[in-house]
Amino acid sequence: MADSPIDIRVIAHFDIDCFYAQSEVLRCPSLRGRPVGVTQKFLVVTTNYIARSLGVPKMVSIDEAKKVLPALVLVNGEDLTPYRAESKQIMAVLGRYGVVQRSGLDEGAVDITAQVKARLQCGFPALSFSSHILGWEAVSGEPGNDSGGTFVNVDSTKLELEKISGVDTALLVGSQVVSEMRSAIEKETGFQCSCGVAQNKMLAKLASSLNKPSKQTCLLSGAVERFIAPLPARKIPGVGRQTEAILLDLGVQTITDLKKVSVCQLSERLGARIGQFLYDACRGRDYTPVLDKGPPKSITVEDSFRNCTTLQQAEGILRVLAPDLIKRLDEDRVETGRRPKSLTLKWRVQGPKWNFISVSTDLPVELLSPSLSKEQRAAVAVEVASRLLLRNLGHSFHLVVLNIGATNFVETSTSDPAVRDIRSFLQAQGNSPRKELKVTSKNDARARRESFKTMTSALPAGPTGAVLGLNFSAVADSQKTPDTHIFGSGHVGDEYQLSNSSDEEDGWRDLADQLKSGVRASCPTATNFTQTQSYKDVSDQLQSQQSTDLLHSKSIFKTSHPAKLKQFFVENEDVMKLESPDSQRAGVTNTGGLHFRTQTAGSSRIANSIAKREVVPESTSQKKKRKSRNGTLDAFVIRK
DNA sequence: TGGGGTCCT
DNA sequence: AGGACCC
Numbered sequence: 001m002a003d004s005p006i007d008i009r010v011i012a013h014f015d016i017d018c019f020y021a022q023s024e025v026l027r028c029p030s031l032r033g034r035p036v037g038v039t040q041k042f043l044v045v046t047t048n049y050i051a052r053s054l055g056v057p058k059m060v061s062i063d064e065a066k067k068v069l070p071a072l073v074l075v076n077g078e079d080l081t082p083y084r085a086e087s088k089q090i091m092a093v094l095g096r097y098g099v100v101q102r103s104g105l106d107e108g109a110v111d112i113t114a115q116v117k118a119r120l121q122c123g124f125p126a127l128s129f130s131s132h133i134l135g136w137e138a139v140s141g142e143p144g145n146d147s148g149g150t151f152v153n154v155d156s157t158k159l160e161l162e163k164i165s166g167v168d169t170a171l172l173v174g175s176q177v178v179s180e181m182r183s184a185i186e187k188e189t190g191f192q193c194s195c196g197v198a199q200n201k202m203l204a205k206l207a208s209s210l211n212k213p214s215k216q217t218c219l220l221s222g223a224v225e226r227f228i229a230p231l232p233a234r235k236i237p238g239v240g241r242q243t244e245a246i247l248l249d250l251g252v253q254t255i256t257d258l259k260k261v262s263v264c265q266l267s268e269r270l271g272a273r274i275g276q277f278l279y280d281a282c283r284g285r286d287y288t289p290v291l292d293k294g295p296p297k298s299i300t301v302e303d304s305f306r307n308c309t310t311l312q313q314a315e316g317i318l319r320v321l322a323p324d325l326i327k328r329l330d331e332d333r334v335e336t337g338r339r340p341k342s343l344t345l346k347w348r349v350q351g352p353k354w355n356f357i358s359v360s361t362d363l364p365v366e367l368l369s370p371s372l373s374k375e376q377r378a379a380v381a382v383e384v385a386s387r388l389l390l391r392n393l394g395h396s397f398h399l400v401v402l403n404i405g406a407t408n409f410v411e412t413s414t415s416d417p418a419v420r421d422i423r424s425f426l427q428a429q430g431n432s433p434r435k436e437l438k439v440t441s442k443n444d445a446r447a448r449r450e451s452f453k454t455m456t457s458a459l460p461a462g463p464t465g466a467v468l469g470l471n472f473s474a475v476a477d478s479q480k481t482p483d484t485h486i487f488g489s490g491h492v493g494d495e496y497q498l499s500n501s502s503d504e505e506d507g508w509r510d511l512a513d514q515l516k517s518g519v520r521a522s523c524p525t526a527t528n529f530t531q532t533q534s535y536k537d538v539s540d541q542l543q544s545q546q547s548t549d550l551l552h553s554k555s556i557f558k559t560s561h562p563a564k565l566k567q568f569f570v571e572n573e574d575v576m577k578l579e580s581p582d583s584q585r586a587g588v589t590n591t592g593g594l595h596f597r598t599q600t601a602g603s604s605r606i607a608n609s610i611a612k613r614e615v616v617p618e619s620t621s622q623k624k625k626r627k628s629r630n631g632t633l634d635a636f637v638i639r640k
Numbered sequence: 641t642g643g644g645g646t647c648c649t
Numbered sequence: 650a651g652g653a654c655c656c
Binding site: 015019103104105106107237238239240241242243355356357358359360 | 650651652653654655656
């Protein structure tokens, strides 16, 4: 019965190898061959396999990672925008082969049953792929390997087809499909992935993590029990820390142990749903279909920090988060036509507990109103959110995470003319010149100064006396992503000392003041940017502490405070409006590049500070974008 | 431990 | 609104 073709499913679980790290390497080819870690705040959240082989696992602190491997290249990955875009590409490739259920940006299950059936329709198809296979001995007569499966170059001409059951036949054909899918992903997106092939989502996922990176594993029917029996119960997707603790209390460590517990006992301790789920799971059963979950049910942005204890500081953070949220909501609306009905605010306070506190309210209509500028809508979001905070926080508080988001999406019918108008308006907005940026509530200098204080005090303190290389890119009117910034590309020859302060906060303020007092822009030549130095050179200089050379090279640095940088540009865009006939001719709305560095620090201190920052060469996609603008350099330097 | 998400209660 | 889970 279970073997009846109608029950057979072939499920593939895909897992992009160290997704963030691979993404960074792909966008910055000079990182290839080097150990790379992607950081968020003080954490290295992912490392590539080179780094892992040199002893740096994922999810370790930056300090720890650097201690183990000083040569580790760190790239900041707090902004998920590029990862989201790449994930979308990958999922689109998967979608050509069947229904995809994604989980996170880098994983997904695909039901490839239909593909397999189509290939079996004309008899047994030719197979030619490489895979680890569990249960190989039963279908081949060759000796097998129980830990991780036998690595096989499958050649269908050598298989004894009579010995192979319907399920296993389907799984082998599925493995052929998966092999082709992996090639397609790599060819079309550049990404390598690992993959598991099995009869259901759970088994496919477990199989996918068996051989990494860039390998696929097929779990044949005869090996299912042997494979899962020794696994810790915790390995079952859906069993987390709490459930594990309860199971341990029941004397359950492995899946074998779990099998001995009755459904009743499990349900008693964990509830009927989880009880039944565990009962099935430890027997390798998972009947849940692969379901396309559609667009996200919530869109949120968040930031973490150390020292937010006043409402003013919280507002400063919200002012950074809100524009990001607005932008993502606009993009979602163009794609899906729906609109969110609720605004949520979540925060976490300092303390031992991991607790998030959340409140939600009706999302104000102005937030989505096409008659308001993005900036005005962001200001609305900030106001509403800070009022929510004010209502829910006592006089004294200490926030460490702040999250603002939208949920409760409702479809807006596309036949409604008003909705169509809004959609076309939003679509057109991406193609039309940007409106003048008005800083709504922050026009007087004092308020702005306060805001800077807020920003800087709310963010973790960076090393002082550091070199900061900044740049923000020109964006042609026709480009779809008007807010793309190329952080940190530049040229030291173009670098002007705008601050004498050794304190970063003062530096920012100096910079703002000087901009206001008539600092002028000029346009350097394009060669400044095309000769961007390779990462390797910069890195070698870092290693050998040649700080002087480094300062005079065309190095690229990423600011340690991208949020602050962004805020800076938003608040100063009026004074930074650069005058250039070129830019006007090119239809460029706003361009600029600026550098400042502090002078009081000695060179070794500077070198130290540099070493703590990420070296981020211009990525190839950025380069391409720049070149696509006809060789016009839309970047400027603030000149004294 | 980040910056996101899901679903269930 | 919060909890447990996932990456």
